[in-house]
Amino acid sequence: MAAAVVAVVGGGQLARMMAPAATALGVRLRVLVEDAESSAAQVVVDSPVGVASEAADVDALVDGAQVLTFEHEHVPNALLEKLVGRGVPVHPGPDALVHAQDKRVMRERLTALGVPCPRWAPVTDAASLDAFLAAGGGAAVVKTVRGGYDGKGVRVVRSSAEAADWITRAESGSGAPLIAEELVPFSRELAVLVARNPSGEVRTWPVVESVQEGGVCAEVVAPAPGLHPETAAAANDLAVRIAEGLGVTGVLAVELFEVPGSAPGEAPRVLVNELAMRPHNSGHWTIDGAVTSQFEQHLRAVLDLPLGDTTARAPWTVMVNVLGSARAELTDGLAPVMRHDPAAKVHLYGKGVRPGRKLGHVNVSGDDLADVRARARAAAALLRGDHPEPKDS
Secondary structure, rough: OOEHHHHHHHOOOHHHHHHHHHHHHHEEEEEEOOOOOOOOOOOOOOOOEEOOOHHHHHHHHHHHHHEEEEEOOOHHHHHHHHHHHHOOEEEEEHHHHHHOOOHHHHHHHHHOOOOOOOOOEEEOOOOHHHHHHHHHHOOEEEOOOOOOOOOEEEEEEOOHHHHHHHHHHHHOOOOOOEEEEEEEOEEEEEEEEEEOOOOOEEEEOOOOEEEOOOOOOEEEEEOOOOHHHHHHHHHHHHHHHHHHOOOOOEEEEEEEEOOOOOOOOOOOOOEEEEEEEEOOOOHHOOOHEEEHHHHHHHHHHHHOOOOOOOEEOEEEEEEEEEOOOOOHHHHHHHHHHHHHHOOOOEEEOOOOOOOOOOOEEEEEEEEOOOHHHHHHHHHHHHOOOOOOOOOOO
């Protein structure tokens, strides 16, 4: 029996990390990469170079494949609709994926579903933004509805003048439309990963805490420490409701704000911040810390296979991202990390060093959160070359 072929749009680290899971399952990946040296192209044999917005490139990618999926959402919806019309299985489908592509569409649909979100409104001109600011205490978060990620396309403003360049481009049609959201007084950021297959089976992983630096995920703690049981249940229920309500197939990441309760002893509330319909940075801990990783689960889901167990393997797992490096080659840090902490799990993405760039991550698991966190941070620092290797290593 021939191996199933899963076509993936996008050649970054997420596609790269699907490869070990695909190998274990006997699945063949075919990845549309941006260039021959991209992260995924280094480890996936079948990696044609192409452009996600070019119909001919995507047509060639799906030829003979059992399913098309994604490691990023930047694919024209009209192109995907044509594939579905020809009978090509696309997971997640274009009707679902649009909610991760367009923040206004997402907010409108989540509001209709009764999902708790920050107060929001479309920004059509300076006057509409000033009105939103006046109604919300004088501060707001302005977002481009398309194209933003890792802190890009997001700006905190206290007057319309602070977003004048975006508003001008949006009004002229040369820039993306805008929305404004309230500046939420959250206590921390949480995330829930949920997987759903076309047959409707759904599984979630434990709710995690996500620590951001400059709009980029720097650290994830699984499970979120000190999380109120009612808040955890509400977060999981929201993730399932969104996956089912939007018809998502594959892995969905639901990023949340935790907001303190209004009365003493009241469980914190959660508000939905962002959605990602693919494996996600907040789920990298699952590679070593869960029975089934998000990458294996995504492949199971898009192929409509039974979903795997999402139980955590240890009381705590901490993932720390390696963002930039003082080293010319990150692999120079492997030996120091392995000497200092043989149990730390290193995942490198094969990328050239640039300031702030996601170059890899470290997972550490154990019974004591303070120890696990310290070890994960120390391992990431050694990879970055921030400090000399400890002399007792």
